[in-house]
Each structure stands twice: as structure tokens, then as C-alpha cells.
Amino acid sequence: MKQKKIIILIIDDDPELLGVLSEFLSKEGYTILTAEDGKTAIEIIKNNHPDLILLDIGMPDINGIDLLGRIKILSKRIAVVMLSAHGDTNTIVSAIRAGADDFITKPYDNENIKTTIKRTIERKALSSESGSLKKKLKSKDDLVNFIGDSNQILNIKKMIEQVANTELTILVRGESGTGKELVTRGIHCLSNRRDKPFIKVNCATLPENLLESELFGYERGAFTGAQRAKPGRFEFANEGTIFLDEIGEMPPSLQAKLLQVLEEKEFNRLGGKKSVKVDVRIIVATNRDLEEGIRNGSFREDLFYRLNEVTIFLPPLREHKEDIYLLVDFFLKKYTELYGKDVTSISSTTIGLFMNYDWPGNIRELENLIKKIIVLGNEEVVYTVIPHDVVEGKVIYKNTKIIPLKEVSRLAIQKAEKATIKSVLAKTNWNRIQAAKLLQVSYRSLLSKIKEYQIRE
Ligand SMILES: Nc1ncnc2c1ncn2[C@@H]1O[C@H](COP(=O)(O)OP(=O)(O)OP(=O)(O)O)[C@@H](O)[C@H]1O
Ligand SMILES: [Mg+2]
Structure with missing residues (x-):
């Protein structure tokens, strides 16, 4: 099968260099297009859809990094290799952070150009595949919005990933505003129930009888005013997840019924004789001290142990x-x-x-x-x-x-370093030697920082 020729666009304001590079790369089997300024380049990109762009950082009409930004907006698929004058590391780092795939410093050496282009194309083909795979896997992944890289939060993320795809009942605890609901949705979205319903019921907002009919539904005539049968939230949540928020507020009589549902996976609607079977994953949350509730008789101990197969505790900020x-x-x-x-x-x-x-x-x-x-x-x-x-x-x-203030600055530096290292590693595809070069630190010190900041591939 004849392979489609790879199209390379070279953007540089030096016509002589354009000529030399075009000749060399055409001989290597690529289709070459050239542009001497940003405007022409954008036109060519829109019309000819190049696979790879060699982009000079120092152009007179437009800054190479700005142009890179515009290219990335036009298409994320195009690989961009920056051409820089004299190993200007700061510019290279910002280019890589802005999305450049690689860089070559002048004066160019043909061999270097050849291998860089080849490597970039290979890598790009790979990353667009794994990118779409990641997207598929994470299409509904709420954990991306679960922010934090303190040890506490990292441990919680790990735990969520471990328990998400199990049937374990989970008790999420923590003060108000610590992220209990966010975590619960994250668990659902990472589980294989992600395409099924996620139903939330707040046990604190409804009076006892309404909460019961809301959860379990009722048959016609079950009580005055029940003119039609109505399924409850447990039925709506079938095959999905039900999130019982503020479980500490659930009245004891309902706690007994919930325990029964947990054990038998079936229940009767109010006023109903027929039992309803459901397949529901249960996650509950509370900011209450349930142990105290057990002591003062407002929370059933047996239910507590049944709910608490796994506890995720969210620390206060x-x-x-x-x-x-x-x-x-x-x-x-x-x-x-x-x-x-x-x-x-x-x-x-x-x-x-x-x-x-x-x-x-x-x-x-x-x-x-x-x-x-x-x-x-x-x-x-x-x-x-x-x-x-x-x-x-x-x-x-x-x-x-x-x-203390000193610690504040130290933490700020750590954050900035960690973010920079992460992004440069991502850009170099975890090539640590190249990353160390870009960051102007020794290979060993980069390795020790990766370890210190627990940066993972
Ligand atoms: N780690 C986090 N990263 C980003 N946003 C967060 C994080 N934790 C909480 N939030 C945000 O803070 C707000 C409160 O979170 P959430 O509603 O999950 O808290 P909660 O523990 O359920 O609170 P409450 O007990 O008052 O119901 C939400 O907007 C949520 O998106
Ligand atoms: Mg909440």
C-alpha cells in the first residue's frame, strides 16, 4: 500500500534557510510547504493541513510562541518543532509549555533535523492514539476536578480508584464543604455503572414519611392522596448508584428499612405487597459524628457497620x-x-x-x-x-x-517547580535527560525532584 506523504510546513523569515531545508527534506521523502511570515503560515495551515510544522521562534511579524498558540487552536493534531536561534532555554521552556513537541537549535545539523522530525512524528502518532483512549476512559471522570496534591488528597484519589469499581458500600465523612459530594460523583463516574443513573437523596431535607415514600415509592391508595403508584428513588437508581446524603439525619425507623434493603436488595413500596428487586450501589455521606449517634441511640449500630464497608474521610481544608x-x-x-x-x-x-x-x-x-x-x-x-x-x-x-512565611514561600516554589517539571516531562514524553537539559538542572537533581514531588508518569 502506498503511504500518504507527510506534509511539513517550514515557517522562517530567512528565505535562504527555507530553500536549503526544503531541498533536504524533500529528498527525505516529505512534501514541503514554506511560509516567510505568520499570516501566510496560517493560510497554508487552514488550506493544506500539514502534519508537522518547523517553526522559527524569532519571526519579525509575529512572535513564534504566539503563532504556536494559534496553531494549537487551529489543530491539536499538528506536531510543532520549534527552531530557535541559540539555545535560548527560557524561550524553549515556554515553547514546550505552550505545546511545542520538540525543538532544534541553530545552526542546524541535517542529521539532527532528520531524527527529530522522525521521532516527533512517531511520538505524535502514538500520543493521538493514547489521547483518544484516555479521553474514552476518562470521558466522564469527575476526578479531574478533584484538586489537590497533598498526601491526604493523593491518598483519597488512590482509594477512590481502588474502590470505584467494586460493589462496596462507602461512607464518605468530613466537615461541610470538604468535597463529599464531589468524591461520591467521582466514584460513580469511575465505576462501571457510570452510564447508569446517579441518584442523590438528601435525608435531612424531607420529613420522615415523605423521605420513606421518596426512597421506596408507593402503591396507589397507600395513603390519603396517593392516587397513583409512584416508584421511589431506589428504583430510579436501578443499575446505577444512589447517594444518600446526610445519612446521620435519617430517622431510626427508616434506618431499619434501609438495612433490610442493603441485605436483601429488595423492598416493598409503601402499601405494596409485591417486593421490588433492585441492583443499586449505595454511597452515603455525613458530617455528623455517627459514633456519638450510636451512643445516644439516634443511629443504628448494625446499619453503621453495614454502611461502613469502606470509609473515605475528607480532611478539613x-x-x-x-x-x-x-x-x-x-x-x-x-x-x-x-x-x-x-x-x-x-x-x-x-x-x-x-x-x-x-x-x-x-x-x-x-x-x-x-x-x-x-x-x-x-x-x-x-x-x-x-x-x-x-x-x-x-x-x-x-x-x-x-x-510560617518562609514555609509559605517554600511551598509556593515547590508548587511552581512541580508544575513545571510535570509539564516539561509530559512534553518530552518522560525523556528525563531531555527534560533535565531543558530545565537546566543535572539529571540527578531532576530525578531526586521527581521522587520528592512524587511525580508519576
Ligand atoms: N478537592 C476539591 N477540588 C475542587 N473542588 C472541590 C474540592 N473539594 C470540594 N470542592 C468544591 O467545593 C464545593 C463543596 O463540595 P461538596 O459539595 O462536595 O462538599 P460537601 O462535603 O458535600 O459539603 P456539605 O457537607 O456541606 O454538603 C463544591 O463546589 C465542590 O466542587
Ligand atoms: Mg454535600
């Missing part, structure tokens, strides 16, 4: 403040996009306050605060939320990890 950096970045991006605003960062003074506040409303409180900052367009609003004493530095919270 004050115990993993190092995640504040990533969370702030994440919410900034989310809400600037949503509201079409242009806030790119939060001042270090405000971050400093965040690090010394104890966040009683946890991640939800942080999210709401960032949302307000973006909507109002300034950070002053922080002072209406964070108590005066914290701003003045007069208060030291009990149980709160107070982070």
Missing part, C-alpha cells in the same frame, strides 16, 4: 492548606472563564491570609470567596470574610496548621 495554591488556580480559571473576566492571579498578600485562616466552610468557602473576587474584580472582599484578627495576625487558631 485547614489540615491540608498546601492545596490552597492549586485550588485557587483551579477556581480562578473556572470562574474567569464562566464570567468572562480577566483576573489572572491573586496577590501574595491575599494568599498569605488564606494560609493563616482556618476555613470553617472548607473548600466551598474558598471557592465562594474566589468567585466573589472575580465577580467584583478586586480582592477587598476578602476582608469582609476573613476575620479582622486574622488579617491583623492576632489570632492563632487551635488545631490549625499555621504556616
Whole structure:
């Protein structure tokens, strides 16, 4: 079978270089197109769909990195190899971060060009395949929005992945706003029930009799006003997951019925004689002290043990403040996009306050605060939320990890280093030698940082 020829577009403002490179690469069997400026390049890309682009970083009419950004918007499929003048590492690192696949420094050596192009094409073919595979696997993966790389959060992520595809009943615990619902949805989305219903019932918002009919449904005539039969949430959730939120508020009589459903996987609708069989995965959440509930008789001990096959405990934000950096970045991006605003960062003074506040409303409180900052367009609003004493530095919270200023800077550096290393490794396809070169550190020190920051492929 005759293979389609690979099309390479060379973008460089030096006509002589264009001539030499075109001649050499044509002989290698590629179809070559050339452009001396950004505008022509964009036209060619739109009309001729090249497979690979050799792009000069220093062009007179448009900055190579900006052009790279535009190319990536036009098509993520095109591989881009940057041509840079003199090993200008900073520019190369920003190019790689902006999505360049590789780079070649001038003066060019034909052999180097040949192998770089070949390697990039091979890698690109591979990564577009694995990319679509990843997309398929993660198409509904809510865990991508579960932010944090503190040990606590990493352990929770690991645990979610381990339990997701099992039938185990899961008890998710943690203070208000710590992410219990987010985690629960993540578990459902990672399980093989992901394409089936996810039904949430808040046990705290309905009075006892309504909650019972809501969960289990009723037959016609079951009570005054029941003119038609109605299936309950358990039936709607068949083959999927039911999320019983605030389970600590469930009245004891219903707890008994729930226990029965858990054991027998069947129940009767209210006023019904026929038993209804369901195949439902149950996840429950609470911010209550269930052990205390057992002691004072408001929560059944047998149900507690039945629900608690696995407990996922979400720590309060004050115990993993190092995640504040990533969370702030994440919410900034989310809400600037949503509201079409242009806030790119939060001042270090405000971050400093965040690090010394104890966040009683946890991640939800942080999210709401960032949302307000973006909507109002300034950070002053922080002072209406964070108590005066914290701003003045007069208060030291009990149980709160107070982070000294030095530590704040150290953590910030760590975050930035980790993010940079991660992205350069991704760009070099985990070629650590190449990554170390780009980052201008020794191979050994890169390896030790990978280990220290627990960066995984
Ligand atoms: N690790 C996280 N990464 C990103 N967003 C998070 C994280 N944890 C929580 N959030 C966000 O914070 C908000 C509150 O989370 P969620 O509703 O899951 O908390 P909860 O524990 O169920 O709270 P409550 O007990 O009050 O119901 C949501 O908008 C959620 O998306
Ligand atoms: Mg919740």
C-alpha cells in the first residue's frame, strides 16, 4: 500500500534557510510547504493541513510562541518543532509549555533535523492514539476536578480508584464543604455503572414519611392522596448508584428499612405487597459524628457497620492548606472563564491570609470567596470574610496548621517547580535527560525532584 506523504510546513523569515531545508527534506521523502511570515503560515495551515510544522521562534511579524498558540487552536493534531536561534532555554521552556513537541537549535545539523522530525512524528502518532483512549476512559471522570496534591488528597484519589469499581458500600465523612459530594460523583463516574443513573437523596431535607415514600415509592391508595403508584428513588437508581446524603439525619425507623434493603436488595413500596428487586450501589455521606449517634441511640449500630464497608474521610481544608495554591488556580480559571473576566492571579498578600485562616466552610468557602473576587474584580472582599484578627495576625487558631512565611514561600516554589517539571516531562514524553537539559538542572537533581514531588508518569 502506498503511504500518504507527510506534509511539513517550514515557517522562517530567512528565505535562504527555507530553500536549503526544503531541498533536504524533500529528498527525505516529505512534501514541503514554506511560509516567510505568520499570516501566510496560517493560510497554508487552514488550506493544506500539514502534519508537522518547523517553526522559527524569532519571526519579525509575529512572535513564534504566539503563532504556536494559534496553531494549537487551529489543530491539536499538528506536531510543532520549534527552531530557535541559540539555545535560548527560557524561550524553549515556554515553547514546550505552550505545546511545542520538540525543538532544534541553530545552526542546524541535517542529521539532527532528520531524527527529530522522525521521532516527533512517531511520538505524535502514538500520543493521538493514547489521547483518544484516555479521553474514552476518562470521558466522564469527575476526578479531574478533584484538586489537590497533598498526601491526604493523593491518598483519597488512590482509594477512590481502588474502590470505584467494586460493589462496596462507602461512607464518605468530613466537615461541610470538604468535597463529599464531589468524591461520591467521582466514584460513580469511575465505576462501571457510570452510564447508569446517579441518584442523590438528601435525608435531612424531607420529613420522615415523605423521605420513606421518596426512597421506596408507593402503591396507589397507600395513603390519603396517593392516587397513583409512584416508584421511589431506589428504583430510579436501578443499575446505577444512589447517594444518600446526610445519612446521620435519617430517622431510626427508616434506618431499619434501609438495612433490610442493603441485605436483601429488595423492598416493598409503601402499601405494596409485591417486593421490588433492585441492583443499586449505595454511597452515603455525613458530617455528623455517627459514633456519638450510636451512643445516644439516634443511629443504628448494625446499619453503621453495614454502611461502613469502606470509609473515605475528607480532611478539613485547614489540615491540608498546601492545596490552597492549586485550588485557587483551579477556581480562578473556572470562574474567569464562566464570567468572562480577566483576573489572572491573586496577590501574595491575599494568599498569605488564606494560609493563616482556618476555613470553617472548607473548600466551598474558598471557592465562594474566589468567585466573589472575580465577580467584583478586586480582592477587598476578602476582608469582609476573613476575620479582622486574622488579617491583623492576632489570632492563632487551635488545631490549625499555621504556616510560617518562609514555609509559605517554600511551598509556593515547590508548587511552581512541580508544575513545571510535570509539564516539561509530559512534553518530552518522560525523556528525563531531555527534560533535565531543558530545565537546566543535572539529571540527578531532576530525578531526586521527581521522587520528592512524587511525580508519576
Ligand atoms: N478537592 C476539591 N477540588 C475542587 N473542588 C472541590 C474540592 N473539594 C470540594 N470542592 C468544591 O467545593 C464545593 C463543596 O463540595 P461538596 O459539595 O462536595 O462538599 P460537601 O462535603 O458535600 O459539603 P456539605 O457537607 O456541606 O454538603 C463544591 O463546589 C465542590 O466542587
Ligand atoms: Mg454535600
